[in-house]
Every structure is written in structure tokens, then in C-alpha cells.
Amino acid sequence: MALMTIAEALRQAIREEMRRDPRVFCIGEDIGILGGFGGAFTVTLGLSEEFGHERILDTPISETGLIGVAIGAAMAGLRPIADVQYGDFLFCAMDQIANQAAKMTYMSGGTVKVPLVLRAPVGATGRGAQHAQSLEAFFTHIPGLKVVAPATAYDAKGLLKSAVRDDNPVIIFEHKLLYGSKGPRAERGALSPVGEVPEEEYLVPIGKGIIRREGKDVTIVGKLLTVYRALEAAEQLAKEGIEAEVIDPRTLVPLDKELILDSVRKTGRLVIVEEDNYTGGWGADVAAMVAAEAFFWLDAPIVRVSAPDTPPPFSPPMEQFYVPSAERVVQAVKSIL
Amino acid sequence: MATDVLVPPLGQTVDTVTLVTWYKREGEAVTQGEKLYAIETDKATLDIEAPASGILRHITAQPGQKVRVLSPIARILAPGEEAEAVPAPTPPAAPAGAPVPPTPAPAPAMKPPTTPPAGRIFISPRARRLAEEHNVPWQTLQGTGPQGAIVERDVRAYLQSQAAVKAPPVTIGPAITPPAVAVMQTIPLEGSRAVIAQRMLESRQTTAPVTLMSEADATALVELRRQFHEAGIPVSYNDIFLYIAGRALRQFPRLNASLEGETIRLWDEVHIGLAVDTERGLLVPVVRDADRKRLADIARETQRLIERARAGQLTPEEMSGGTFTITNLGMYDVDAFTPIINLPQCAVLGIGRIVERPAVFQGVIAVRHRVWLSLTFDHRLIDGAPAAQFLQRIIQWVEMPHLLLI
Numbered sequence: 001m002a003l004m005t006i007a008e009a010l011r012q013a014i015r016e017e018m019r020r021d022p023r024v025f026c027i028g029e030d031i032g033i034l035g036g037f038g039g040a041f042t043v044t045l046g047l048s049e050e051f052g053h054e055r056i057l058d059t060p061i062s063e064t065g066l067i068g069v070a071i072g073a074a075m076a077g078l079r080p081i082a083d084v085q086y087g088d089f090l091f092c093a094m095d096q097i098a099n100q101a102a103k104m105t106y107m108s109g110g111t112v113k114v115p116l117v118l119r120a121p122v123g124a125t126g127r128g129a130q131h132a133q134s135l136e137a138f139f140t141h142i143p144g145l146k147v148v149a150p151a152t153a154y155d156a157k158g159l160l161k162s163a164v165r166d167d168n169p170v171i172i173f174e175h176k177l178l179y180g181s182k183g184p185r186a187e188r189g190a191l192s193p194v195g196e197v198p199e200e201e202y203l204v205p206i207g208k209g210i211i212r213r214e215g216k217d218v219t220i221v222g223k224l225l226t227v228y229r230a231l232e233a234a235e236q237l238a239k240e241g242i243e244a245e246v247i248d249p250r251t252l253v254p255l256d257k258e259l260i261l262d263s264v265r266k267t268g269r270l271v272i273v274e275e276d277n278y279t280g281g282w283g284a285d286v287a288a289m290v291a292a293e294a295f296f297w298l299d300a301p302i303v304r305v306s307a308p309d310t311p312p313p314f315s316p317p318m319e320q321f322y323v324p325s326a327e328r329v330v331q332a333v334k335s336i337l
Numbered sequence: 338m339a340t341d342v343l344v345p346p347l348g349q350t351v352d353t354v355t356l357v358t359w360y361k362r363e364g365e366a367v368t369q370g371e372k373l374y375a376i377e378t379d380k381a382t383l384d385i386e387a388p389a390s391g392i393l394r395h396i397t398a399q400p401g402q403k404v405r406v407l408s409p410i411a412r413i414l415a416p417g418e419e420a421e422a423v424p425a426p427t428p429p430a431a432p433a434g435a436p437v438p439p440t441p442a443p444a445p446a447m448k449p450p451t452t453p454p455a456g457r458i459f460i461s462p463r464a465r466r467l468a469e470e471h472n473v474p475w476q477t478l479q480g481t482g483p484q485g486a487i488v489e490r491d492v493r494a495y496l497q498s499q500a501a502v503k504a505p506p507v508t509i510g511p512a513i514t515p516p517a518v519a520v521m522q523t524i525p526l527e528g529s530r531a532v533i534a535q536r537m538l539e540s541r542q543t544t545a546p547v548t549l550m551s552e553a554d555a556t557a558l559v560e561l562r563r564q565f566h567e568a569g570i571p572v573s574y575n576d577i578f579l580y581i582a583g584r585a586l587r588q589f590p591r592l593n594a595s596l597e598g599e600t601i602r603l604w605d606e607v608h609i610g611l612a613v614d615t616e617r618g619l620l621v622p623v624v625r626d627a628d629r630k631r632l633a634d635i636a637r638e639t640q641r642l643i644e645r646a647r648a649g650q651l652t653p654e655e656m657s658g659g660t661f662t663i664t665n666l667g668m669y670d671v672d673a674f675t676p677i678i679n680l681p682q683c684a685v686l687g688i689g690r691i692v693e694r695p696a697v698f699q700g701v702i703a704v705r706h707r708v709w710l711s712l713t714f715d716h717r718l719i720d721g722a723p724a725a726q727f728l729q730r731i732i733q734w735v736e737m738p739h740l741l742l743i
Contacts, residue, residue, distance in 0.1 A: 268463045268489055299463035299489045300482060336483050 001196040005180025009153035009197050010043045010119075013160040014081060016201065018051055021079060024164055025055040027070050028083030028119075032056035040085040041121060041174075042181045067093035067118070071101045071169075074116040079164055086131045087120035087173060090139075101169040102144030116169040117160070123175040123225055123275060124323050125187050129311035132319075134276040136223070139171050140253050140285070146170040146206055147253040151178060151227040153195035155250055158204025166206060175224040191228055209256035211263070215243035218269040218333050221260060221286060223249060226273040226305075226324060233273075233329035244333060252282060260286065261294045268299030271332045273324050278306045300336035305329055339418065340389035342411040344376065344404050347653045351378050353405055356398045361387075363396050367413060374410075381651045389413045401479035459486035467492045472523040499525060529618045540678050545716035548675040549725055553732040554698070555691045555708040561738050565632075575611060575665055576636040578688055581734045583607050583627035583635075584741065586661055589727040591719045593660050595681040601718055610659030610679060611639060613646040620646045621679060623659040667691060673709035683718045686731070687711035708735065 004012070018024045030036050031044040032053055038045025048056035059066040063084055070082035084090055090097060097118070104112045124132040140147050146168050150156040156174070163170035177190040212227060213234050222230035227248045234244035245263050249256055264270050270290055272283035283304040290302060305324045313319050344354060357375040361367050373387040387393075391413040398410040460468070460475055464487050468475035473492055482488030526534055540546075558577060565572045586593040590603045607628035610621040622642035624635060645651050662679045667690035676687040689709035696705040710731065714724040734741055 268461070296462045296466045299461040300486070 001198055003194050004153045004157075004197045005182075005192070005194055006150070006153045006156045006174065007042050007179040007181045009157035009195075010160055010174070011038075011045065011047065012197065013157040013164075014044065014047060015050065017079075017081075017161055017164040018047070018055060021164075023077065024079045024081065025051075025057060025073075026081045026083065027057040027059060027066050027073075029059055029061055029066065029085055031083055032058050039083050041176065041179045043119070043179075044083065063089045063092035064096070068096050070116055070118070071096055071114060074101075074114045074169070075104065075112055079115045079117075081117040081119060081160075081164065083119045085121070086127075087122040087135045088130050088133050090118070090120055090135065090171075097139075097145070097169075097171075098142050102142045104144075105168065106144055113167040114169045115164075115167045117163045118169070118171040119160075120171055120173050121176045121179075122173045123177055124307075124312040124319050125176045125189070126314075126316055126319060128314040132312035134173075134224075134274065134307070136173055136252055136274075137276050137280060137282040137285075139173075140282055144169065145253065146251070148172045148206060148251050149223045150174070150204075150250060151222075151224050151248050152193055153180075153197050155204050155210075157197055158202055159206065159250065161201075162203045162206050165203075170206070173224065177225055178228075191225070193228070204250065207251050207254040207256060209247055209249035209251070209259040211245060211259070212248050213244065213246040215245035215267065217243045217267055217337070218271060219245045219247060219260070219263040219267045220271045220273060220329060220333070221247045221249065221283075222273040223252065223282070224275070226275055229324055229326045229329055230271075230273050232326035233333065236326065236330050237333055242333065242337065255286070255289075257289060257293070260290060264290050264294045265297040268297055269333075269336050270298070270302045271305060271329060271336070272302070273305045273329050273332075275307055275323055277309045278304065279309050281306050303332045303336055305332045339415075340391065340413045341409040342373065342388060342393075342413060343409055344406045345385060346406045347378055347383075351406060351653055353403050354378050356400055356402050356404055356410065357382060358400050359396065360384075361393045363393060365393050366416075367391065367393050376404075378653060381653065381656070382649055383652055387413065391415050391418075459484055461486055461488045464489045464492045471496055472520075474525065499527075529620075533619055536680060537677050540680050544678050544680070546675075546678055546713050547716045547721060547724070548711055548713040549721070549728050550673045550709060550711045551728055551732055552707055552709050553735045554696065555706040555735055557738055558708075558735050559691060559706045570633060570636070571640075572632060572636045573639070574667070574688070574691065575663065576632060576639055577738070578663055578665070578686070578735075579609055579611065579624055579627050579635050579639065580630075580632050581731055581738075581741070582609060582661065582663060582686055583630070585727055585730045585734070587628045588730060589723065591723055592684045592714065592727050594683045594718055595660070596683070596715065596718050597681065604660045606660065608658050608660045610656075610662040610682075611642070612662060612664035613643050615647050615649070617649055620651060620656065621659065621662060622646050622651055622655050623657065625658070661685070663688065667708070673711050676711060676713045678713055678715055684712060684714035684724070684727075687713070710735075 014026060026044055028039055031039040032048030044056060067082055070080040073080045101114050101116055104114050122134045136147060136149060139145055148159050148163060148170055150159045160172060163172055176187050178193050180192050180194055213231060220230040230246045234246050237244050245267055247260055247263055272286050274281055274283045276282060283306060287302040287304060305328050307322050313322055354376040357377050359374045360372045367373060367387040367390060369390045370386050372384045375382055375384050393411055394414050395412040398404050404410055458476055459480060461482060467489055473495055475487055475492060478487045478491050478495055480487035481491055562572060586607045593607055594601055594603045606626060608623050608625045609627040610623045613620050613622060624638050627635060642655060659682060661682055662685040664676050664685060665688040666674060667688055670690050672689040674687050676685040678685050691706050691708045693704050694707045695702050696707060698705055710728060712724060712728045
């Protein structure tokens with residue numbers, strides 16, 4: 001087993017999948033330039049040297065173009081991994097994603113497959129409102145897309161490999177503060193979720209969540225960075241004798257509902273933590289699902305901890321205020337005990 | 338100077354009461370003698386006065402909480418005075434090993450300060466589900482959850498307390514296998530119902546009860562009462578029976594007695610309890626010195642006691658110290674019955690309905706007012722013959738009330 005950052009684990013996943021299947025290729029802005037960073041967050045660093053520029057395709061700065069090419073290639077039988085540098089840029093190609101890629105299989109009666117992987121970094125990282133949004137909710141709302149959100153190196157590798165082999169369009173949201181990218185690409189305030197990644201081949205199935213910490217008093221569901229905020233909060237709560245169970249769904253669509261429901265049936269309380277805006281957030285959907293399917297096990301109202309309904313601020317102190325902190329999670333838990 | 342607010346002692350049988358409400362808030366000024374808080378015993382709700390004047394501080398018991406008598410639950414300080422906190426009130430004597438539900442740390446700012454609107458009880462779906470599974474009367478629980486809602490731990494605490502209550506020193510009833518029929522409602526045996534259940538069973542199990550029944554001619558008594566009413570003196574049959582029984586007990590002190598261990602005590606005072614049916618169940622306020630009071634005084638006192646009983650305002654003093662009991666089921670058309678002795682008394686007199694019947698009167702069959710009297714006595718203290726003589730004396734006065742003038 002090797003200790004890896006998420007960026008390294010993703011790179012290894014891409015390398016293994018490209019070695020395994022010649023149809024797999026990467027496309028994005030500045031992902032293969034010699035002497036470059038390997039994309040915005042070093043994930044594809046060095047891959048062009050092994051696979052060449054024909055399979056590590058650099059494009060002009062045109063998300064419409066690169067995502068359009070990726071979707072077309074997927075429909076034609078290739079298995080593209082498209083990198084958009086910042087998830088915010090997905091909006092440039094919204095028609096292609098929401099109206100074409102997501103619906104193609106449905107509209108063709110299953111005859112056309114779109115085995116596309118879109119890698120999209122998210123999260124507030126001192127980069128202002130157009131490079132820092134959490135976009136998960138937007139894309140979970142579109143039928144036909146699978147949405148994956150790994151929080152550890154092990155899951156990042158296993159889920160990306162599963163995504164490459166999936167015949168549906170899969171968006172992988174990666175949190176910028178979790179990459180563990182080194183050197184000039186390192187993010188301020190980043191966590192370093194270095195984790196063990198097995199040498200041997202493995203897949204993490206899309207649609208299976210995981211319990212990150214067991215507890216009996218309250219269930220906290222986080223995703224991406226907020227898994228770590230939830231774990232910090234659980235640590236603080238444990239000092240006061242409150243045992244929080246922390247769940248990381250890992251995949252948002254399809255959601256591992258039973259994992260969450262079983263946990264809520266055990267604890268009777270649910271706090272959902274996300275970096276997205278409050279209104280219409282992914283957490284609202286989880287809350288509604290639990291209220292509908294585990295109502296009689298609830299011992300308190302469901303509480304959501306999220307960013308406020310504003311764009312992510314550029315000012316670092318304001319950004320600190322904006323993103324959910326472990327303290328806010330602790331407060332939320334206590335408010336329903 | 339700091340004055341501790343102590344839960345007052347309430348007679349020998351009361352050691353734990355429930356705090357109902359505070360009339361004053363923490364930090365508020367109080368005057369000695371004004372209503373400070375209310376407590377509830379298993380039979381009555383009582384207002385307790387402030388023991389001193391000053392500022393109310395250090396409240397340690399909250400409404401709904403059980404507290405032992407004589408434990409401090411707050412402190413009254415002079416303005417500006419500081420004093421050490423009052424220790425938390427001694428919890429009621431819980432059976433050993435009764436688990437205490439965990440109390441989570443209070444939440445900071447985020448907790449909404451709202452409480453349920455009046456008349457509305459917040460209960461979490463989980464707590465309600467649990468309560469209904471176990472037939473818990475959740476409407477009576479005090480919620481400790483968000484916004485004062487009843488949550489799972491409140492129901493569990495109740496179930497645990499019930500499990501503790503279910504092991505009393507005297508078994509209330511033998512274990513029975515419930516029949517396989519649908520349950521309409523389950524009512525926990527608690528509060529005054531539990532007290533009555535226990536005392537009645539204890540009476541049946543520890544005394545040697547014999548009931549004598551005899552029919553008396555109540556025509557003169559009915560006429561007497563009619564005349565009182567005509568004269569503007571509202572006297573009930575119960576009052577007249579109290580009057581008669583008081584004087585009879587004076588003559589037959591063996592009936593005005595208690596057995597304590599191996600000693601029979603014949604009481605020098607005659608205090609007669611009158612069984613009253615109320616919404617809270619059977620209550621027995623006591624008319625003191627019934628053998629010495631004028632009939633009008635007895636009437637006034639019974640009226641007052643019955644009103645207080647129905648309003649749930651009887652004090653423990655008003656319900657304790659009885660030496661004999663009268664119970665009347667005549668208004669329910671009952672003729673005769675077997676009353677149960679109210680321990681530690683020796684006997685109880687049951688009064689049936691007064692009703693017109695054909696009866697032999699002075700050699701002819703006539704329509705007369707008749708009444709059945711049922712005297713249950715404890716054969717351990719007295720034999721049948723003297724008890725029958727006592728009943729005979731009562732019948733004599735019922736039939737010839739003018740003899741009471743002698």
C-alpha cells in the first residue's frame with residue numbers, strides 16, 4: 001500500500017484505466033503541456049509523457065468546445081475523461097451536459113451510450129465567486145447524470161475507475177482543498193487527506209456510501225470537505241459524551257439512501273452539512289427523503305448546515321464565515337439534542 | 338440573611354411531592370406569606386407561601402420535578418446579597434439501580450427559545466412511536482427536547498420510572514394472562530389510583546373484615562331533614578349520619594380505634610372521614626370532633642370539604658387523622674354493600690339509598706322510608722356482638738332521632 005494524496009490517486013486511476021483500455025483518453029485545458037502543472041491541480045501531471053498528446057488532449061480555452069468534443073467522442077464509442085479546471089466552468093457547457101449528454105440514452109431508447117467522465121473541482125478556496133462554487137446540487141437535479149463526490153484518496157481512485165467503466169455520463173466533483181496538490185499548486189488552507197491506496201486493482205462501486213465514524217446520538221451527513229468538518233465536530237462532541245455518526249455518501253446520484261436511513265433509524269437525529277447554498281441544496285433533498293422514509297424514527301427536526309444564499313466571497317475572512325465550520329456543526333447538533 | 342425555601346413536611350405518609358409551578362421567577366422580589374410555588378401530593382395541589390421576604394434566587398427544582406419534603410429548592414436573599422448555590426434537591430428515593438436518563442449539555446445560541454403554544458404538546462415522531470408502542474400517556478410527559486418537545490429519552494425515562502413503580506412492597510394484583518381481546522385504552526396504575534389500589538388491597542389483606550347489614554326505618558329521619566330544609570337549614574343525610582355516628586362512636590369506643598402492632602388504641606377524639614367521589618378518584622376528607630359538633634356546623638364543614646375535594650384543593654391535613662369513615666352510595670341506588678376499612682381505622686359505615694318500601698309498621702303494612710346500613714369492622718379489634726350493638730344504636734337513632742335530644 002502506498003500513501004497518496006487524492007490528486008495522486010486520481011492520476012493513478014487515470015493511468016491504470018488508460019493502460020487497460022485504449023479507448024480511454026483525457027481532454028482539457030493545459031492538462032498535458034510539458035513543464036506545465038498537469039491541469040489546474042496536477043492530476044494529469046506526467047501523463048502526456050506516457051500516453052502522448054493524442055490521448056492527453058490539450059484544448060483551447062473553450063469549455064463548450066472541449067465538453068462538446070468529449071460528449072461526441074463518448075457517443076462515438078470512446079471513453080473520455082474531461083477536465084474543466086474549475087467546476088464553475090461547467091455552466092459554459094450546460095446545454096451540452098443537461099440537454100445532450102444526460103438525455104441521449106433516454107431519447108434514443110437506450111441505443112446511444114454516453115460513457116463520459118467529467119472531472120470538476122469545487123469548493124471555496126480563496127478564488128472568488130466564479131472559481132469556488134459547490135455545484136453538486138445543480139447536477140444531481142438532472143436525470144441521466146451520475147454524480148460522484150469522493151473525499152479520500154482510496155475512494156477517489158476507486159470511484160474514478162468505476163466512472164470510466166460506466167456507460168453513463170458521470171460527473172466527479174473533487175474538492176480543491178482535498179487534492180493534496182503540492183508545490184505552487186497547493187491551496188491555502190488545504191487539508192491533507194493522504195490515504196492508503198492499495199497496489200492491486202480495486203473499484204469503489206458508484207452508489208455505495210460509507211460510515212466514517214460510528215455513533216448513536218446523531219447522524220451527520222457530509223460530502224467532500226464537509227465530511228472532515230463533520231468528523232471534527234464529532235470529535236468535539238465526543239468530549240461532551242455525544243456520539244455522532246458521520247456518513248459520507250461518496251456518490252450523490254444514485255444515493256445510498258438505505259445507509260442514511262438506517263443510521264437515522266438508529267440515532268433519531270440528522271444534521272446535513274454541505275458547502276453549497278442553502279436553498280434548493282442537495283441537503284434539502286436528503287432531508288426530504290429522510291422525512292418521507294424515516295419520519296417515525298426522527299426524534300428531532302432535521303437540520304442543515306450550509307453556506308448562506310450568496311456567492312462565495314473573495315475576502316478570506318468572509319469566506320471563512322461563509323463555509324460551514326466544525327463549530328457550526330457542533331452547534332447544529334446541540335440544537336436538536 | 339439568606340433563607341432556604343424548603344418543601345414543607347406534609348404528614349407522615351408524604352415524603353415526595355411534585356413541584357407544579359413557581360409563582361415567582363428567579364430574581365423577583367417576594368414578600369413573606371405570599372404564594373411562592375405550588376406542589377402536588379398524590380391527592381392534592383397546595384400553594385406554599387414564601388418563608389421570608391427578599392429576592393428569589395437559586396431555584397433548583399423545576400415544574401414537573403419530584404422533590405423530597407424538607408429539601409431546599411431555592412433561596413431568598415436580601416437585595417444585593419450573594420450566597421452559595423443551593424444544592425440540587427434530593428431526588429425522590431429511587432429504587433436502587435434505577436437508571437437516570439442522560440442529560441445532554443444545554444445548547445448555546447442556536448436553540449430556538451420557543452416553547453409549544455398553550456394547549457399544544459410537541460412530541461417527536463420517534464417519541465410518539467415509542468410511546469404508542471408501550472401505551473405511554475405521552476400527553477402527561479414533560480418534554481426535554483428542542484422547543485420543549487417530548488423526545489425519545491423522555492418516554493424512556495417514563496418507562497423506566499414505571500418499571501420502578503411496578504415493584505411496590507405490596508403486590509397490587511396477581512400476575513394474570515391477558516385475554517386475547519383488543520385493548521381500548523391502557524391506564525397506568527399511578528398517582529391517586531395507585532394509592533387507592535394499594536390501600537384497599539392492604540386493607541383486605543391485613544384486616545379481618547366482617548360486614549353487618551341491617552335495614553332501618555328512615556321515615557323519621559326523612560321527615561326531620563325535610564323540616565330542617567323548610568327551616569332554611571340545608572342539612573344532608575350524610576350530615577345527619579355523621580352526627581349520629583359521632584355520638585354512637587362516643588358510646589362505643591371500641592369502634593373508634595386502631596390496631597398498631599400488638600396494641601389497640603381507643604381514640605379519645607372522634608374524627609370521621611367522608612368518602613367523596615371526585616374526578617381525581619376517591620377522596621376522604623375528615624370532619625374533626627364530629628361527636629361534639631352541632632349538626633349545622635357539620636353541614637357547613639362537609640359542604641366546604643366536598644367543594645375543596647372536587648376542586649382538588651384538599652390539604653393533607655384535611656384528609657388525615659380520621660378515626661372512622663362513612664361512605665354513601667345511596668345516590669347511585671345501591672341498597673347495601675361491603676365497604677372496605679380505611680386503614681388504620683377499625684370500621685366503616687356504608688349507607689344505602691333511602692327509598693320508600695312496603696314495611697310492617699305498628700302491625701300493618703305501610704309505605705315507609707327504608708335504608709340499608711352496612712358496617713364493616715375489623716374482627717381482630719372487636720367481636721361481632723359489640724359491633725352489632727353499635728349498628729343497633731345507629732339504627733335506633735335513625736328511626737328515633739328525637740332520642741338524640743336526651
